Amino acid sequence: MSVAVAERSAAPPQHALRPVISFHGVSKVYPNGTEALRDVDLAIHQGDFCFLVGPSGAGKSTLVRLLIRDEAPSTGRIFIDGQEVSRMSHRKLPKLRRKFGIVFQDYKLLTRRTVAQNVAFALQVTRPGQRHMREKVEEVLWIVGLEDKLDKFPDELSGGEQQRVAIARALVHRPRIFLADEPTGNLDPDTSWGIVQLLLQINHRGTTVMMATHNREVVDLVRRRVIAIDNGRVVRDEAEGSYLREGTATL
Numbered sequence: 417m418s419v420a421v422a423e424r425s426a427a428p429p430q431h432a433l434r435p436v437i438s439f440h441g442v443s444k445v446y447p448n449g450t451e452a453l454r455d456v457d458l459a460i461h462q463g464d465f466c467f468l469v470g471p472s473g474a475g476k477s478t479l480v481r482l483l484i485r486d487e488a489p490s491t492g493r494i495f496i497d498g499q500e501v502s503r504m505s506h507r508k509l510p511k512l513r514r515k516f517g518i519v520f521q522d523y524k525l526l527t528r529r530t531v532a533q534n535v536a537f538a539l540q541v542t543r544p545g546q547r548h549m550r551e552k553v554e555e556v557l558w559i560v561g562l563e564d565k566l567d568k569f570p571d572e573l574s575g576g577e578q579q580r581v582a583i584a585r586a587l588v589h590r591p592r593i594f595l596a597d598e599p600t601g602n603l604d605p606d607t608s609w610g611i612v613q614l615l616l617q618i619n620h621r622g623t624t625v626m627m628a629t630h631n632r633e634v635v636d637l638v639r640r641r642v643i644a645i646d647n648g649r650v651v652r653d654e655a656e657g658s659y660l661r662e663g664t665a666t667l
Contacts, residue, residue: 434498435459436593436624437483442492442502443648444478452478454648456492460626462592465619467635468628469659470645470667476628479645480597484516485509497592517586517594517623521601523578525570531557531581532566538585556584560614576607583614594618596627600634608634632659 437460444453453475460466468476481487482494485501494502501512525534535553557563560580570578579599586594596615600608612627612634619625629635635642635658642657643650644667651667661667 435495436462436464436497437626438495439479440493440495442482442489442494444475444482444487445490452648453482453489456648456650458643458650458653460624462624463619463622465616465625465638465640466627467638467640467642467657467659468626468645469630469635469642472630474645475648476645477597478648480518480595480626480628483593483595484513484518514589515592517583517589517591519579519582519586519594519596519599521598523570523575523582525578525581525585527570530567530569531562531573531584534570534581535585535588538588552588553584556588559587559617560584574607575603576610579603579611580614583611583618587618592624594623594625596625596629598628598630600629600631605633612638635659 437458439456439458442453442456442458443451445451456479468479470476478487482489482502483496485504489502492502493500496512496515499512504512526537529537532550532553535556536549539549539552554563554566557566560583562577562580562584565573565577565581570581573581583599594615599615600611603611608631612631615625615627616638639656639658642652642654642659644652644657644661646667652661
């Protein structure tokens, strides 16, 4: 894995006066009594690149689900682009979710559709009837380096290529915020680094990126903002952080 990170010096500045994402005293308690998040305060500005780190079960995935309103907080308020979403009605959720591009550890590709069809499907769902769909699909596949794989099926691709298709599908509607939940979890180190470099390029284009990860090597190399969660609490928030707290063996 190369230690050179060309995109770091070109990262967009935090220029927005109002955070694109903000949590105010957010807690989440499940019906069985499990407290997944506790009193979280967090502000993320347009153009940020954030790593979300912490042990399994710390609350990272819960935070992501709250962002896209797959779940609602038990207490507290969440704002996206200045709009409170923590109590948003279900009829308004589709418009909210179009602000996000999301990828997961498992690629969730449609196995009987080609690469181009997988990417186009995202547009058909979010923006039906949109013009120039083929051109938009080709453009985003060029961004992720798969312009020569349009007619391939997922089982003809490597794991890294499948993740790039998932990223292209999440990008095609031009989201303001890109959420990556363990996107390198199933990949070898070199392939993982390629995926992270792609996310850095997406960030350089102006998209806010939040990546939940256990990949210590990547976090330590990139040195972007690190938000550490443990036992449902934000225990550290550093502008150019490392996976673990400097000089310790803990978050």
